[in-house]
Amino acid sequence: MEDDILLVRRVLQGDRSAFRQLVESYQQYVFTIAFNVLKNREEAEEVAQDVFLKVYKMLGSYRQESKFSSWLYAVAYRSAIDASRRKKLLQQSLEKDGVELPIPDLISKNSLENLQDQELNTWVQSAVQTLKPQDATIVTLFYLNEQPVSEIAKITGLSVTNIKTKLHRLREQLREDLAPQYHKLFGGVVTK
Amino acid sequence: MNEFHNLLIWKYLDGECTSAESQQVKSLRQNDTAFEKTFKEAETIHFTLKAMQAETPTMRFATAVMEKTEDRYRRPRIVTELFSARWRRIVLCAMVMVLIIPLVSTLFIQPHGNVQSDPLSQYVHELPHVLAQLAPWARISGMIALGLLAMLALDQGLRRWFFR
Known part of the structure; x- marks a missing residue:
């Protein structure tokens, strides 16, 4: 956080290389948030670039009360949701309101029997990508960006209780979906 | 389980x-x-x-962003708040006073002696009389407070709209 604030100060003093450092530090996380919402790489890249432009423009208004990363992720999440609304993708995803997680296209049900660690990672990552935009963002922020629940609540505009409930439901759903494959794969003993 | x-x-x-x-x-x-x-x-x-990996954008991502910042924007401006948090509280308190004093005086003082059952309609009915009885300085301060409140609301609204 200290480093980020120093970089922000340098940008405000006109140091563009400091802004490039910020972009390079956060580009993957911002892109992942946009991708989880939009489910399309090209659109996600466009939105992620716009996020950094927006952040550059309004960096002077950043109050250092919250972490820079939280502020950036909030801008990224809102921008992605706005872009999704514009393209009416959100409406489509809301229709799929059920909590059942579809098996990702990358791995068929039959091939799940041959899961190895790497394949397990791919399965989970693909499963996260098939979640509703908001749910995927919550899981991503919690695990990938390692944001505490209170920060996720600020970023998404939901309550802390709501985030905890959603996180629990999503993880349980993932566990239940993957449970049969574990036992085929590891013979009842999971060694992780 | x-x-x-x-x-x-x-x-x-x-x-x-x-x-x-x-x-x-x-x-x-x-x-x-x-x-x-x-x-x-x-x-x-x-x-x-x-252990989940972040998605990776294209190789030119950072360069593209920097080029766009070069094209579209100059150095970011430092935005100062129109009102500090302290002034916001003072203005809000002033507004509450301006609204509460006539309400209290209407509900409890009963200047015309006629009792109305509904406090809200009584308040609405009596408000012009109460305002007319206010000293000029009170009316002016009320107007100033209203103006400040309007500017405060505008400041907050624009801030939210621009920095969302």
Whole structure:
């Protein structure tokens, strides 16, 4: 956080290389948030670039009360949701309101029997990508960006209780979906 | 497996258990095979999610952003707040006073002696009289307070719109 604030100060003093450092530090996380919402790489890249432009423009208004990363992720999440609304993708995803997680296209049900660690990672990552935009963002922020629940609540505009409930439901759903494959794969003993 | 045990497992994996709860988890893992099975599944999901890789944008991402900042924007301006938090509180207090004093005087002083059952309609009915009776300085200060409140609202509204 200290480093980020120093970089922000340098940008405000006109140091563009400091802004490039910020972009390079956060580009993957911002892109992942946009991708989880939009489910399309090209659109996600466009939105992620716009996020950094927006952040550059309004960096002077950043109050250092919250972490820079939280502020950036909030801008990224809102921008992605706005872009999704514009393209009416959100409406489509809301229709799929059920909590059942579809098996990702990358791995068929039959091939799940041959899961190895790497394949397990791919399965989970693909499963996260098939979640509703908001749910995927919550899981991503919690695990990938390692944001505490209170920060996720600020970023998404939901309550802390709501985030905890959603996180629990999503993880349980993932566990239940993957449970049969574990036992085929590891013979009842999971060694992780 | 009950819901309490499921919650306990995730709490343990998130490192949020008390020492008593951690002991309970350890004990359940040793004595309850169903719990142990669920724990292993949850643990695997937990660590797989932790090992999740971020999506990578194209190689030119940072360069493209920098080019766009060069084209479209100059050095970011430092935006100062129109009102400090202290002034916002003062203005809000002034507004509350301006609104509450006539309300209280209308409800409790009863200048015309006619009792109305509905306090709101009574307030609306009496408000012009009360305002007319106010000293000029009170009216001017009320107008200033209203003006400040309008500017405050505008400041907040524009801030939210621009920086959302």
